[in-house]
Amino acid sequence: MTQSIAIIGAQLVDETGTREADVLIADGRIVDVGSGLTGDVTLVADGCVVAPGFVDLHAHLREPGHEEAETIETGARGAALGGYTAVIAMPNTSPTIDSAAVVRQVLELAAAANLCDVYPSAAITVGRAGEQLAPMAELVRLGVRIFTDDGAGVQDERVMRSALEYVGSLTHLSNGAPIVLAQHCEIESLSRGGLMHEGDWSSRLGIPGQPAEAEELMIMRDIALTRLTGSRVHFQHVSTAGGVAMVRAAKEAGLPVTAEVTTHHFTLDHSACASFDPVFKVHPPLRTGADIMAIKDGLADGTIDAIATDHAPHAAHAKDGTFADAPPGMLGLETAFALANTELGLPIEEIVALMSWRPARIAGIDDHHGRPIVVGEVANLVVVDPEGIWTVRGSAMASRSTNTPYEGRELRGVVRHTIYNGDLVVQEGSATR
Amino acid sequence: MIGGERHLLSMADLDRDDIEQLMTLTDSFAEVGERSIPKVPALRGKTIAWLFYEDSTRTRLSFETAAKRLSADTMNFNVSSSSVNKGESLRDTVETITAMGVDGIVVRHRAAGAPHRVAEWVDASVINAGDGWHQHPTQSLLDLYTAREHLGDLDGKHIAIVGDIKHSRVARSNALAFATMGAEVTLVAPKTLLPTHLEGWPVTVTHNLDEVVDDLDICYLLRMQLERQTDAVVPSLREFHTEFGLDVRRADRLGDALIMHPGPMNRGVEIAGEVADRPNAVITEQVANGVSVRMAVLFLLLGSGLDIVDGKRVAA
Numbered sequence: 001m002t003q004s005i006a007i008i009g010a011q012l013v014d015e016t017g018t019r020e021a022d023v024l025i026a027d028g029r030i031v032d033v034g035s036g037l038t039g040d041v042t043l044v045a046d047g048c049v050v051a052p053g054f055v056d057l058h059a060h061l062r063e064p065g066h067e068e069a070e071t072i073e074t075g076a077r078g079a080a081l082g083g084y085t086a087v088i089a090m091p092n093t094s095p096t097i098d099s100a101a102v103v104r105q106v107l108e109l110a111a112a113a114n115l116c117d118v119y120p121s122a123a124i125t126v127g128r129a130g131e132q133l134a135p136m137a138e139l140v141r142l143g144v145r146i147f148t149d150d151g152a153g154v155q156d157e158r159v160m161r162s163a164l165e166y167v168g169s170l171t172h173l174s175n176g177a178p179i180v181l182a183q184h185c186e187i188e189s190l191s192r193g194g195l196m197h198e199g200d201w202s203s204r205l206g207i208p209g210q211p212a213e214a215e216e217l218m219i220m221r222d223i224a225l226t227r228l229t230g231s232r233v234h235f236q237h238v239s240t241a242g243g244v245a246m247v248r249a250a251k252e253a254g255l256p257v258t259a260e261v262t263t264h265h266f267t268l269d270h271s272a273c274a275s276f277d278p279v280f281k282v283h284p285p286l287r288t289g290a291d292i293m294a295i296k297d298g299l300a301d302g303t304i305d306a307i308a309t310d311h312a313p314h315a316a317h318a319k320d321g322t323f324a325d326a327p328p329g330m331l332g333l334e335t336a337f338a339l340a341n342t343e344l345g346l347p348i349e350e351i352v353a354l355m356s357w358r359p360a361r362i363a364g365i366d367d368h369h370g371r372p373i374v375v376g377e378v379a380n381l382v383v384v385d386p387e388g389i390w391t392v393r394g395s396a397m398a399s400r401s402t403n404t405p406y407e408g409r410e411l412r413g414v415v416r417h418t419i420y421n422g423d424l425v426v427q428e429g430s431a432t433r
Numbered sequence: 434m435i436g437g438e439r440h441l442l443s444m445a446d447l448d449r450d451d452i453e454q455l456m457t458l459t460d461s462f463a464e465v466g467e468r469s470i471p472k473v474p475a476l477r478g479k480t481i482a483w484l485f486y487e488d489s490t491r492t493r494l495s496f497e498t499a500a501k502r503l504s505a506d507t508m509n510f511n512v513s514s515s516s517v518n519k520g521e522s523l524r525d526t527v528e529t530i531t532a533m534g535v536d537g538i539v540v541r542h543r544a545a546g547a548p549h550r551v552a553e554w555v556d557a558s559v560i561n562a563g564d565g566w567h568q569h570p571t572q573s574l575l576d577l578y579t580a581r582e583h584l585g586d587l588d589g590k591h592i593a594i595v596g597d598i599k600h601s602r603v604a605r606s607n608a609l610a611f612a613t614m615g616a617e618v619t620l621v622a623p624k625t626l627l628p629t630h631l632e633g634w635p636v637t638v639t640h641n642l643d644e645v646v647d648d649l650d651i652c653y654l655l656r657m658q659l660e661r662q663t664d665a666v667v668p669s670l671r672e673f674h675t676e677f678g679l680d681v682r683r684a685d686r687l688g689d690a691l692i693m694h695p696g697p698m699n700r701g702v703e704i705a706g707e708v709a710d711r712p713n714a715v716i717t718e719q720v721a722n723g724v725s726v727r728m729a730v731l732f733l734l735l736g737s738g739l740d741i742v743d744g745k746r747v748a749a
Contacts, residue, residue: 203628206545206566206605211629276546320524322544324565 002027005424006039007383007417009046013352014372023050025379028422033375041424043417045383051352052370053085053116053380053418055359057182057260058150058236058308059333061087061118064105065094070313070400072106075333076115077398078311080425082333083415085380086117086360086369091128092151098123098134103142115433116420117380119365121146124163124181130155133163140173145364148182150236151283153218155188160222164231177364180258182234185218185243186210186284195324197270197285205274207323212291215284216242223250226257234362235259237310239284241294248303258362259298260308263332263339266295268405278319278326279405282312285328299344299354306359307351309336313401331404334397339406341386341413348386379422388414398431440552440559441730443568444609452577452614455729459578462728465502466721476505479735481537482530483509484551485562486523489541491696491720492562492571496539499727505735508535523547524554531555537735540564558734569602572695573610575726576653579719580611583691584650588615593645595621596655596677596703599628603695604655608636619645622677625666642676646683651691654679654703670702677703684708691715 004026012021012033024032024039061075072089079087089106091097097106103120110118122139126132128149136147147167154160160181167179194210196202202209215238222233223246238244238259247259264282269289272280280286298304312329319326340351357370371377392409394402418426425432438446447455465473481500485493500507510530521529523542530538537558540548545565552559563569577587584590592611598604598620605628611618612635620627620638631638639645646652657673667673674680679692684705692704692714700706709716 198629200630200632203630204605204633206564206568206602208566209629276549317522317524321522322542322547322550324544324547325523 002422003040005419006037006042007045007050008037008042009044010048010050010383012373013049013051013349015353015357015370016372018349023373023381025419025422028379030373030375030377030379033373043383045416047387048383048385048416049348049352050373050381050383052356052373053382053420054083054337054355055086055363055365055369056084056309056311056333056336057088057146057306057359057363058262059087059089059311060092060313060329061089062313063093063109064102068315068400069318072109072118073113073115074398074400075311075313076110076113076118077431078333080115080418080420081398081415081429081431082335083337083382083384083418084116084333085382085418085420086119086363086365088146088363089118089120090150091121091123091148096123096127097121098126098128100135100138100142103139103144107143115425115431117365117368119363120144121148121182123147124149124154125159128152130159133166136167137170137173140170140179145174145177146180146182146234148184148236150182150184152188153184153186157221157225161225161229164225164229164233168229168231174364178232179364180232180234180362182236183218183222184236185215185222185238187214187217190214190217194285195281196273197287199270199288201270201273207273210285212240212242212287215240216246219243219246223255223257226250226255230256232256232258237262237265237284237308238295238304239265239287239291241291244294244298244303248298251303258305259303260306260359261295261299261304262308262310263336264310264330264405266292266299267339267343272405273323276323278321278323279330279403281323281326281328282310282330283328296344300346305354305362307336307340307354308359309333313399314403315401319403329403331394331397331399331401334399335392335404335406335411337384337415338390338411338413342411379419381419382415383417385414385416387412390414439734440548441570441734442548442552442559442561444570444573444606444613447613449613452574452610455574455726455733456578456581458729458733459722459725462732463722463725465728466725472502472504474504475732475736476500476503479536480506480508480534481539481731481735482535483507484512484527484530484538484540486512486542486547487563489562491723492541495720495723496562496727498724499731502724503728503731505731508533523550527551527554531557537731560730560734563602565602566600567602567605569606571723571727571730572603573606574730575719575723576607576693576695577610577614578722578726579693579715580651580691582718582722583715586615587611590616590650591619591648592616592651592653593619593621593642593649594653594655595642595679597626597657597661598622598655599626600658601655607653608634612636621645623667642683646686649687649690651693652679652687653693656695656697657699657703659699674702678705679703679708680705681708684711687713689713693719696720
């Protein structure tokens, strides 16, 4: 029997609403919700919020293949420090997560780390090459619920149509849980060579740009394919005003689409590239102020379902070159909550929804994550102080890499404790394992 | 120091006074170049490294000549036969060079902003000798110097920059440089050869060279990359020449306006072969002035700050 944990004095925020209550956790589950509770460990959390643990639909944990930048263990630790109890690992590893062997390897490494649930997504196509379908049925049997070629979109319409039809035939293998194709929306023939958003800054800096339309055209196409096939599409890291508008229209038309945005796409714009510092290089690229406004509107009105990180660690030397030569991507797991809390101007209830039960539902893991805080539920919880102020330091992060674009920035919102499967994996902002 | 900076990275960092100061200093060094022994001891004991990641003949030779006339020691980092081919990173290369002790690094790189990155890593002065499509400040300065020799003050002068603006660091540099000196700048190109967003640029734009050719003080032509016709940017070099090339007919309409080109020229593409040899084509003068301008830049950035040139005290 593990030690019991009481969280006292906090507001509880979940899908059922907000109320003040103490929570008692024992043997991995919530065993009491009430007042005057104490445990073997009692966490005094006055002024804090207890919420279902966060769920990141989009993290690059780099293992296998790029352990110099991140491992499942360091990535999972960073996730726990960011308040996450579940992370969907992207399949652009080396080798690609497109076979049972690699899925099993990721699951084993995640279980050994035991810091949060790491669910491997798998590639839609073998090697993410956009041609032959990955063995989806076999991978669904192992628990995969999200397929994506992230890092690239599926360019060929016929292949994408076929993938949508095929996953639509697999729900008998997932106990009825939804299986979703997640798309990195980028028409490569239009974006090729583009290192940043095509706009006034790319023109001035002489950095080749990629137009917003490269994203928008694929969103448009996949909405049409969703209509054709009836299968679900999840749009990853939507970064353009046009993309948000199309997702809104598709939802109004009743089509089964969902969408995520990343924290960097509503906090940074393309002018950051004027420093030529590759820490600001990311795909899709940082866009304009108007795009940021549209994304914030989309988050506020429910068009966007989830806040994701697109956590993309890169070894220091890889980012320590020219803008053209450095790989795209930035850290996100340990700053996501604070950025959303600082920048969005949304009530805490909305932020938690965007980071917890809505993404849990998209990932088909809402039996364990994003649950109401009631007796009997698995204890995957986070305790945050929405008013706490801290300063971002890449070197202080659990990640093996330090490529945060927010170095030195002061943010509001501190993750104090993370409870995963009933265990206190983060206590007072420090990982316990 | 130029514009309070230790480096020369972009024309955007220079104001009109900075440029005037450089032009005046260039006059002194042009005079040095005319002596029987064209050499001064201004940078004796200083070491300058050339870090050219892109092929360059004229820019490198010009910098090298400038450095030698200033008595600087030079270190040539030949990228094609170096550790770069063994996978060494730009930063490691730069730190290796600086460990040997250099005062200045002249960088040419295919990536926009590469010299800005180098400037963050080293104590030495960094001079941008061309970065991607971004900037080529010493080209701009030598062009300003050449233009001034013929036209004097550039205030109100009409300058067209013609051709492949989009992929040209010279165009980005020169549009800023000419406008800073008060000239009226018109960019002439089809949309496929223009930057996509020109809001805030101190220029006007036309797609019709014939519309402006009668009214120019300078017709500045850019090199047209031969591969542009295969990547669907222009239908053919022939059509580009017909629509945007300085052919004999258009050159006649220029009158005595200057014809300038940063080189190397594609005769028959952006400029008709015989037009390049007209007396108002000052292309070889540009090259000659390049040495004097680069002497001035090297001296200002690497000199002791106050030195004697030609018996006169020159403030840096």
